[in-house]
Amino acid sequence: MSNNFLNIKSLSVKVDDKLIINNLSLSIGRGEVHAIMGPNGSGKSTLSNVLAGKDGYTIVNGAIDFSGEDLISLEPNERANKGIFLAFQYPVEIPGVTNINFIKTALESNRKYRGLEPIKPGEFLKLIKEKSKILGIPEDRLKRQLNVGFSGGEKKRNEALQLLMLEPSLAILDETDSGLDVDAFKIVADTINSTRNKDNSMLVITHYQRLLERIKPDIVHIFVDGSIVESGGPELANEVESDGYERFGDAK
């Protein structure tokens, strides 16, 4: 077995008979940050949804190994409890469920799965207040209904808060930078970047090189028509920023 943490091998995925991911292979090692850049409709979000276990995708070929386990056979909650976290591009609204109650429920579920004792209420409150402060999230937003009436930026900050609280081993950031103003972007990007360590990995999906200036990737992949057409260092992101995707086979 390789040292890779996540191994995607020859993966092909269809949605309603249309091939979206086409024979994709990708390996991410522990502690590595990989970025995926690609034009709209290239299948980037499909990849993040497939990794998180969303229904509606048919895996026609290939395998995904996560930390030595067959990921495809796991339910989304099992994947989450084993350390996969998807920061959604469009987080859904959950009326009637307060933000703080939801995060506490998620954390408890996660700890229970890992065989840990439930976190004490006072300890939890202290922790979430600390993390919220780092992200510039006011305390009253914790009491609001989950994502209901949140602006695009507030939703993205809230995704980052969940990431901080749940401490996943593989964070998949699906266009986390979209919808954020300049100041919020810096806070969120720098906060996420601060969670990097030798055990945690990240897969950063983005359109913009500016995010990769703050969360510096080890490897950048260019994704076109459901597969990686080129991989390289951060300089690849700079090239995309200045020249677009034309060289990589997309003339849109």
Add this chain to the structure above:
Amino acid sequence: MQNNLISKNFNHSFLNSESLTEEREKAFLNLKTIGLPNKRVENWKYTDLTSITKGLEFKPGKVDIEILNKDRKGLVVADFEYFIKNKDQYSKPTNYLKDEGVVYLNLSYASDARVIEIRESQSEPIVIKITAKGPGVTFPRLKIDIFPNVEAEVCFVYNGGEGFVNQLTEIHLGKDSGLNLYRVNESSSIHSETFLSYLNLNANLSMVNLSMPKNKSRFQVYNIFLDKHSSTDFKSISIPSNSCHDDFLIQNNHISSNCKSNVGMRAILDKGVICSFQALIDIESNILSSKAEQDCKAILLHKEASMNAKPEMKIFNDDVVCKHGTTIGSLDKDQIFYLKSRGLDKKSSENLLLKGIVKNYIPNNSLLNNFLPKAYQ
């Protein structure tokens, strides 16, 4: 074959019926002409009361009406004697509901009543427990008068019974008054309640209805905006026991200008449950600057659960802001995925979403929170 309730001749010996004889006989004649509601009556298309009550024996049942803390300052409580002394009040609902069989049925046989005058604002809720005992038919009558400039909270709690309860409830709201009304229905009787509110200038009525019937239930609400700037806000949650039936009808009759009505229903429906939502916004041509909303969301938890929804708007002028929406279906798959992606299993995700639906109407600090099933508290 006629229903037992009206095929018999009017029975003067039927509890206290020697009073208000003229009013009762008039009501009974109307009842005989109109009959009990059945599916051919548009407003009753989802609840065939004639059929439901067909097998019932027409014998008097017992219902206890208990008002907690009735000796409080600013409250005056009367019983049926009130209507004997105020005969004009007895048949008042028929001024607004001329073709409603269940109203005439109640007026024919009503025997137990409570009339509560709330003359001063109340800092604590007034709790009224209506408990049916055993089999038989009962016809309770409630009338609450909120005096001008008075603010109050009232909570109705329905329980018990094996027979048929046909209730008539009226709320009079004086000028600049406000009432927060809570209703909990856990009745095991066949329960039919007709509720009328009369709103005077700048009066406000807010209601949260938690309906968890253990039999067949019909709650029909008629809000009558007698004067300008009055408003109503009704929220109803239906969580019937398995195989039970819950029918909620509400009509907001905007007969004055600058009034506002808001209706929301949430239903969580399990095996064998049939639930209905009928809501009418009625705005006449000379009525200006009305605002009215209605929405309904029903979650079907089982393939044998069903929901009927009939939102209606009768609007005869352009100076209105109205909206309505209805959704019936399963829990949202994207919401379930979102919760699962944070580590909650399917059951926990579904429970949290259902709790969210309930909490949106009955938050933890609501008077009704303690009445909710534990899963939703």
